[in-house]
Each structure stands twice: as C-alpha cells, then as structure tokens.
Amino acid sequence: MSTLYLLHKPYRMLSQFTDKQARATLADIITVPGVYAAGRLDYDSEGLLLLSDDGELIHRISHPRHKQPKTYWAQVEGDISEAALQALRQGVALKDGPTQPAKVRRIDPPTTAPRQPAIDPKRHPSTSWLELTISEGRNRQVRRMTAHVGFPTLRLIRTAIGPWRLDGLAPGEWRKETLHAPRPANAPPGRGAGQRKEQRARPTTKRRKS
Numbered sequence: 001m002s003t004l005y006l007l008h009k010p011y012r013m014l015s016q017f018t019d020k021q022a023r024a025t026l027a028d029i030i031t032v033p034g035v036y037a038a039g040r041l042d043y044d045s046e047g048l049l050l051l052s053d054d055g056e057l058i059h060r061i062s063h064p065r066h067k068q069p070k071t072y073w074a075q076v077e078g079d080i081s082e083a084a085l086q087a088l089r090q091g092v093a094l095k096d097g098p099t100q101p102a103k104v105r106r107i108d109p110p111t112t113a114p115r116q117p118a119i120d121p122k123r124h125p126s127t128s129w130l131e132l133t134i135s136e137g138r139n140r141q142v143r144r145m146t147a148h149v150g151f152p153t154l155r156l157i158r159t160a161i162g163p164w165r166l167d168g169l170a171p172g173e174w175r176k177e178t179l180h181a182p183r184p185a186n187a188p189p190g191r192g193a194g195q196r197k198e199q200r201a202r203p204t205t206k207r208r209k210s
Contacts, residue, residue, distance in 0.1 A: 002054040005035060006164055007174035009049045011115050015040040026051075029172045038062040039161075042140060046115070047072070047158030048166040057179070061161065067135040071160040072142050073110055075119070076151040080106065080128040084149040088132065092148045096138060099145060103133040112157060113171050119154050127154060 009015060013024040015037050026037070030051070038050040038061040052058050060066055088104045107129050119127070128151070132142055143153045159166045169175065 002057045002179045003052060004054075004057065004164070004177050004179055005030065005032060005051040005174055006166070006169065006177065007049045007051060008166060008169040008171050009041050009046060010171040011046045012043060014043055015049060030174050039137065041158060042156075045156040045158065046171065047156075048161055048164065048169075049158075050161055050164060062137075064137050068162040069133050069135050069160075070137075070158060070162075071131065071133045073107070073112070073157045073159055074130045074132060074142055074146060074153045075109075075155040076128050076130060076146050076153050077124055077126070078128065078151050079126055080130065080149075080151045084151055085130075087149045088145055092145055094138075094141075094144055094148060099138075099141065100134070100136055102145065105131055107131045110157075115155060124154055131159075133160075 007026070007030060009026075010024070010029075013026070013028070015026065017025050017027045019025050023043075026049075032051075032053075034053040035051040036053070036055075036058060038052060038058040041047065041049050050061055052061075061068055085104055085106065088102045091099045091101045093099075109129050130146070132145075134141060138144075142156060146153045157166075164177075
C-alpha cells in the first residue's frame with residue numbers, strides 16, 4: 001500500500017520545498033512530512049504534480065522508461081492552423097532530436113481558474129487552446145514544440161499524468177489517495193479499483209516574505 005498526493009501547482013511556484021531566493025515553493029501549500037515530487041513542473045507552468053513518500057512509486061511514475069503519458073492544456077499565441085496541428089501529430093525536429101508524435105486537438109477555452117497575472121489581451125489579442133498528450137519528458141518540451149510550429153505557448157496547465165487527473169482541484173489544493181496495488185500506465189483515468197480517495201485539502205495560509 002502506498003500513499004500518493006495529487007497537487008495543483010500554481011503558476012510561479014517551484015516544484016520543490018526550499019528556495020534560497022524566497023520564491024513560492026511546495027512548502028507553502030502542503031505540509032506533509034517526507035514526501036517528494038515524482039518529476040517536476042516548470043516554475044511558469046501550472047497543474048498536476050504527484051508526490052509520495054514511496055521511492056519505488058516515485059520511480060515508477062517519473063522514470064522515462066515507464067513512459068507515463070502526460071496531458072496538457074496549452075494556450076498558444078495566434079489562431080493555430082491545421083497544418084501546425086498535423087506537424088505536432090507527426091513529431092517535430094527540436095535541437096535535441098525529433099519528438100515522438102503527440103496526440104493533439106484544438107479545444108474550446110477550458111473552465112479553469114484565472115491566472116495571476118493574466119495574459120495581456122492587448123499584447124496577445126488572438127489565442128488558441130490545445131490539448132496535447134506526450135509520453136516524453138524533455139525540458140520544456142510542449143513549449144518548444146508549439147514554438148517550433150509557429151505558435152508559442154502563453155499558458156500551460158498539466159491535467160493528467162498516466163491514470164491520475166487534476167479533476168476538481170483548484171490551484172494550491174491537493175488530495176490524498178491510497179494505492180493498494182501498482183496501476184499500469186494504460187489504465188483508464190480516475191481512481192479505479194484498488195485506489196481510494198481519502199483527503200482533500202486547501203492551501204495553507206503560510207506566506208513567504210517577498
């Protein structure tokens with residue numbers, strides 16, 4: 001039996017518990033001792049981050065060999081073309097090599113918490129929303145992929161890692177789940193058999209000095 005924490009990392013927060021520059025960290029919103037993040041999410045990205053005190057579970061989730069699919073909502077600059085979407089589906093050639101084909105589709109603007117600060121409509125009058133699923137874990141990969149096809153990412157929200165989803169969590173909220181058996185990477189979304197939702201928590205009121 002293992003315990004997994006699903007957390008909605010806010011914008012401009014580090015995926016770690018300490019920072020010498022006094023930037024916002026995970027310690028501001030979750031105080032469970034002895035947990036570590038399974039992978040990371042960039043400072044300027046938002047969404048699902050998984051944490052656990054089980055090293056084997058963290059390895060199973062985060063190691064590239066297991067290829068846990070990750071799904072993102074990306075708000076990109078401009079009215080993205082079908083040609084650009086098709087290029088992402090086929091894979092694009094980045095400086096560190098070609099990417100694997102992505103699952104990608106255009107979506108309506110999702111219902112999600114406003115970002116602070118918000119994207120300036122005067123600077124970016126036209127934007128599109130995409131849903132992308134990739135199985136690689138390169139540095140800033142989604143941002144580099146959309147920029148490569150001519151539509152830079154303005155906002156990026158990770159909504160799923162393997163079978164675990166962000167559903168119902170506002171920025172700064174987290175919930176705890178107990179896993180009674182390992183789940184395969186291709187398991188359907190949701191808690192499923194052998195997994196129980198136990199706790200949901202809001203962010204603490206702790207503040208860092210600016």
